[in-house]
Amino acid sequence: MESDQSVPDHILNAFGDSVSDMLVIIRFCLDLSLLICHLYAATNALCIERRPFSTPTVIVIGGGISGVAAARFLDNASLKVILLESRTRLGGRIHTDYSFGCPVDMGASWLHGVCNENPLAPLIRCLGLKLYRTSGDNSVLYDHDLESLSLFNKDGQQVPQQVVVEVGEVFKKILKETEKVREDHSDDMSVLQAISIVLKRHPHLRQEGLAHEVLQWYLCRLEAWFAADADMISLKTWDQEQVLSGGHGLMTQGYYPVIDALAKGIDIRLNHR
Numbered sequence: 001m002e003s004d005q006s007v008p009d010h011i012l013n014a015f016g017d018s019v020s021d022m023l024v025i026i027r028f029c030l031d032l033s034l035l036i037c038h039l040y041a042a043t044n045a046l047c048i049e050r051r052p053f054s055t056p057t058v059i060v061i062g063g064g065i066s067g068v069a070a071a072r073f074l075d076n077a078s079l080k081v082i083l084l085e086s087r088t089r090l091g092g093r094i095h096t097d098y099s100f101g102c103p104v105d106m107g108a109s110w111l112h113g114v115c116n117e118n119p120l121a122p123l124i125r126c127l128g129l130k131l132y133r134t135s136g137d138n139s140v141l142y143d144h145d146l147e148s149l150s151l152f153n154k155d156g157q158q159v160p161q162q163v164v165v166e167v168g169e170v171f172k173k174i175l176k177e178t179e180k181v182r183e184d185h186s187d188d189m190s191v192l193q194a195i196s197i198v199l200k201r202h203p204h205l206r207q208e209g210l211a212h213e214v215l216q217w218y219l220c221r222l223e224a225w226f227a228a229d230a231d232m233i234s235l236k237t238w239d240q241e242q243v244l245s246g247g248h249g250l251m252t253q254g255y256y257p258v259i260d261a262l263a264k265g266i267d268i269r270l271n272h273r
């Protein structure tokens with residue numbers, strides 16, 4: 001295969017030199033758009049140069065939306081695709097529970113950025129899935145801002161709102177200081193590691209007793225946002241998301257139909273780690 005500067009080396013290397021029975025393994029990838037760009041370039045190069053000889057088989061590992069979208073993309077490019085998912089269901093952090101007779105999303109439930117630039121927009125439109133706009137309306141989201149939430153301790157007593165607000169400010173300061181830790185270190189580290197560096201540098205930001213518990217709660221809230229423990233969250237990328245325009249739309253029929261549509265016709269092996 002000729003070298004193509006637009007395709008990263010690690011993708012090109014994965015295709016190897018042999019023309020027959022190529023096996024390409026795409027690991028599930030968190031950056032969907034980057035993955036799709038790479039796949040587009042790689043499949044283009046592959047289709048032009050290899051198709052006369054054989055059809056490669058691609059194994060995609062992980063049946064969350066990234067893996068399912070990658071599998072769909074490769075299938076559309078006429079490659080043989082096998083998707084391996086370790087759980088007994090597809091979707092990963094997209095999981096709609098219909099057992100109450102109505103859709104309840106246990107993971108993703110909003111389309112963030114209701115605009116044409118959103119890569120999911122054409123699919124959602126094509127499937128006729130309804131969105132309920134939650135930005136700019138008068139709906140109340142509990143646990144969304146400090147004013148609307150109440151914290152209780154283990155004995156059921158309400159934590160004074162002032163403590164919640166003050167510790168919230170301390171948490172903001174700690175996170176702000178982690179930006180300096182990021183600048184000081186070229187290698188990535190976890191958010192938890194960065195916080196412990198900040199607390200060593202600035203002992204006055206440490207909290208005791210109830211305030212310490214409230215600080216832990218703020219950290220848990222951050223972990224809940226990413227569905228990952230703080231020692232697994234990347235300091236380099238945790239706050240680097242690009243916010244699309246158009247506000248937020250709740251998927252009133254649940255998110256799962258998106259997974260279902262992308263997965264149609266793909267050779268899926270559940271229970272395969």
Ligand SMILES: Cc1cc2nc3c(=O)[nH]c(=O)nc-3n(C[C@H](O)[C@H](O)[C@H](O)COP(=O)(O)OP(=O)(O)OC[C@H]3O[C@@H](n4cnc5c(N)ncnc54)[C@H](O)[C@@H]3O)c2cc1C
Pocket residue numbers: 028029030061062063064065066067084085086087090091092093094106107108109110111112224225226227272273
């Ligand atoms: C509670 C919650 C609410 C959220 N709300 C929103 C929202 O409103 N809007 C939004 O846009 N995003 C939201 N998100 C984030 C969104 O759900 C995720 O970013 C997205 O679903 C991640 O998809 P993924 O395919 O990258 O990863 P995952 O969904 O984590 O998929 C990875 C898959 O790989 C499988 N896997 C892992 N290792 C292996 C292995 N070795 N072999 C085989 N399979 C393996 C896992 O079982 C999993 O199915 C939310 C997340 C959570 C948890």
